[in-house]
Amino acid sequence: MNRCLISQMEVQGFIERCLAAVGAKPHHARSLAEVLVEGDCRGHYSHGLNRMDMYVKDIQTGICAVDGEPVVEKESAATALVDGKNLLGPVVGNFCMNLAIAKAKEVGIGWVVAHGSNHFGIAGYYAMQALKENMIRTLGTNPLSIAAPAKDGDSFVLDTATSTVALGKVELNDRRGDPIPDGWGCDPHGKITTDPKRVLTGGGLVPIGGSEATGGYKGYGLGMMVEVFCGILAGAQYSKYVRTWKVTDRVANLGQCFVAVNPDNFAPGFNERMSDLLSIQRDQNPADPGSPVLAAGDPERMNMKKCEEMGGIPYHINVIKYMNEYAQKIGVNQLLPCDKMISV
């Protein structure tokens, strides 16, 4: 497939230009751009540049705020409740994450919960901020992410939704005319189905584990756990009150939970044990000899290495065309001319 290679710096600058053009503060635009670029570098294109216009629209329509900064409403040595003031999700996320890390430095744990937040890109981005400070992070919206530092820059980074797959995977099978595996989705009556059409027309995704027989109630419980720590604890929207995806008729008021854990407060040698644990997993005999056993975060690390070697992020040409047309509409300079086509 032909892809157009764009440097990270150019993508970063482009997103900042677009956001600034509609009135975002420069440092807010930078925060958002960083999360989106990180999403693309890690290979999660669904959470990268591809979503930029959604954030621009949220600012244009006033459904997201541009003025002010997040505010701490309630605080102890280890906790904080933050009002995100309806700012862009990454602005709220970075604020909460920094606060959690600062508290964990003092008392070992920082548990920060935000309401009044918005969509914030890949959850793993925030969890990984703690790695730089050699801390464990865990966090959830409905996804759940945890990052734990090992030796020499190695790490464990889990970033996962509590559904079996993303809706996009069901759509892809539908377009190809393929059935979906048992355990991805259900029909409008809640029965597990292998027909992607039934999932897409009134049915839905199911929690990790699929049906009751294959442990779907465990995934359901884990999804509820995330809801308790985010929407419920924060006093934000939760469950059926959460705004439908991309229906921006009202502010989102999302709840998010950020936890930093300082290994220094527990047994010495944490990083060494993490490295050993990762080695034990990676050194296991794979079920399929062609696919070595990986740890959470490994596929993304490989993708980032590939981007680094190529000197940029490979995008489908249609994404770049769409973004450049969009840029023109809001009076912003286009992404650097796309003459670096590569085949991946």
Added chain:
Amino acid sequence: MNRCLISQMEVQGFIERCLAAVGAKPHHARSLAEVLVEGDCRGHYSHGLNRMDMYVKDIQTGICAVDGEPVVEKESAATALVDGKNLLGPVVGNFCMNLAIAKAKEVGIGWVVAHGSNHFGIAGYYAMQALKENMIRTLGTNPLSIAAPAKDGDSFVLDTATSTVALGKVELNDRRGDPIPDGWGCDPHGKITTDPKRVLTGGGLVPIGGSEATGGYKGYGLGMMVEVFCGILAGAQYSKYVRTWKVTDRVANLGQCFVAVNPDNFAPGFNERMSDLLSIQRDQNPADPGSPVLAAGDPERMNMKKCEEMGGIPYHINVIKYMNEYAQKIGVNQLLPCDKMISV
């Protein structure tokens, strides 16, 4: 099936007698008995009276310690590292849980990690202690449990292993000659299989989600997350170093993690929102009209209600016979004469 009905108080006393007979301190024996009785009341017979002899044996052989109490090794306002001193798991569990709750009362969060611990019965028992203090608890060994209080004594109590099912379920299908559902276990080469024999002879259980196609890597990641918070953070045994189940050739040195979260440190109205969330779930149209939608903890609540109405816990007569023979061997009074047979 004919069952023998024994009062909770009698089971509690019987377990205490047996433990005391081999040298456990009375309050340690009581702690263990309470967890096992709670397991049975909640319908989890695999974690109740049925396991009593395992704990007795651990004390008889000296593989578990009877002297001393758990010790705090390192502490901050919000955290503690505890040496369980190789005491019975419930002794360590209760110590850590109480410490976590005390810290959460002060600073909103208590995050307590133990090494030198032993098997501690159902994880949910500890998570539920926090409910009495109107706190959220989350905890893991390799299971993961979280309890969150709603209004009027209602609650959400998730207590789940990160494998799809327990090994006992595979054994049951094998004995019946039935295949197992796709996604429960794998053969010795790591391939998902529906043949229980292959799982039991060199194969193994798989994480929630089953194969890669059905999201098994998510369950794998969640299992690793629990490992990070328990074995790794505590400096206890982890991964392949954990002693094989029931092979008591050396002390267990298990790691466990206990977290208490005080909703008062976050947005007001937590209990009301929890009740609303539970109602939303329970009021949904069920996929099967005969099976209403439940929340985590509901099946156990129903089982406890049934025990209360019957005035005791129904045990299979063979379990009672086995226990009474065992009691005789260690010179302990038997369980009350089993003349209360009921049909369940």
